[in-house]
Amino acid sequence: MLVLSEVCVATPQRVLIERLSARVPGGEVLAVMGESGSGKSSLLSYLCGTLPAGLQASGRVELDGRDITALPTVQRHVAILFQDDLLFPHMNVLDNLLFALAPGPRAQRVAAAEQALAQADLAGYGPRLPHTLSGGQRARVSVLRALLAQPRALLLDEPFSRLDAALRQRFRAFVFERVRELGIPALLVTHDRHDVPSGSQVIELEPEDGDV
Numbered sequence: 288m289l290v291l292s293e294v295c296v297a298t299p300q301r302v303l304i305e306r307l308s309a310r311v312p313g314g315e316v317l318a319v320m321g322e323s324g325s326g327k328s329s330l331l332s333y334l335c336g337t338l339p340a341g342l343q344a345s346g347r348v349e350l351d352g353r354d355i356t357a358l359p360t361v362q363r364h365v366a367i368l369f370q371d372d373l374l375f376p377h378m379n380v381l382d383n384l385l386f387a388l389a390p391g392p393r394a395q396r397v398a399a400a401e402q403a404l405a406q407a408d409l410a411g412y413g414p415r416l417p418h419t420l421s422g423g424q425r426a427r428v429s430v431l432r433a434l435l436a437q438p439r440a441l442l443l444d445e446p447f448s449r450l451d452a453a454l455r456q457r458f459r460a461f462v463f464e465r466v467r468e469l470g471i472p473a474l475l476v477t478h479d480r481h482d483v484p485s486g487s488q489v490i491e492l493e494p495e496d497g498d499v
Contacts (some may be wrong), residue, residue, distance in 0.1 A: 288312055289440045296338075298327045303329055307346070309490060311472035317462065317474045319481040321492030327476035331442050334474065334497045335367055336360040350439050357486030366438035368446040368462075372429035374417040380404070380428055381413030387401060387436040403431045407461070426474035430462055434469065443475040447482050459484070
């Protein structure tokens with residue numbers, strides 16, 4: 288369960304988000320909608336613990352009953368997906384996935400990565416370099432890498448926006464199926480209502496001038 292309690296985010300000039308509260312059970316999605324400048328990305332930065340200098344925030348963030356508001360990023364156990372896949376170009380697919388896994392015997396880690404690839408219809412793709420993959424394949428690998436780190440929550444920063452319509456629909460279904468299977472809460476920020484899975488909670492932010 289991800290719980291936001293009266294979260295506020297502001298610049299010195301104006302308030303971006305005021306007293307946002309929500310509860311997101313495991314396996315479900317909260318969609319935060321708004322145009323550029325409405326504070327969507329700033330909200331994700333606050334939840335990740337990477338709020339840029341110059342922004343101020345208050346409120347409480349709990350994950351699985353644990354207050355993570357003041358914890359450093361590495362201790363929050365929150366994963367995030369961006370518009371770009373951010374795979375390491377000099378590493379093959381397998382090594383990109385191994386990067387996310389906890390230390391342990393290599394054979395066990397390789398087996399876990401290969402199992403994840405098989406579940407994503409990417410069996411045998413471990414030796415491939417990212418630049419040899421299609422956009423959809425790269426997107427799936429980025430999701431696998433995020434989830435192999437065993438996060439307790441998943442944040443989605445418009446990860447579907449650069450995909451064509453057909454691929455976008457398949458990738459959305461893939462991501463939300465993984466969220467349900469793992470039983471983790473997800474928070475999606477988007478300006479496109481088609482990205483929001485049916486039955487999800489939706490919060491709409493008011494647009495402002497500027498892209499924050």
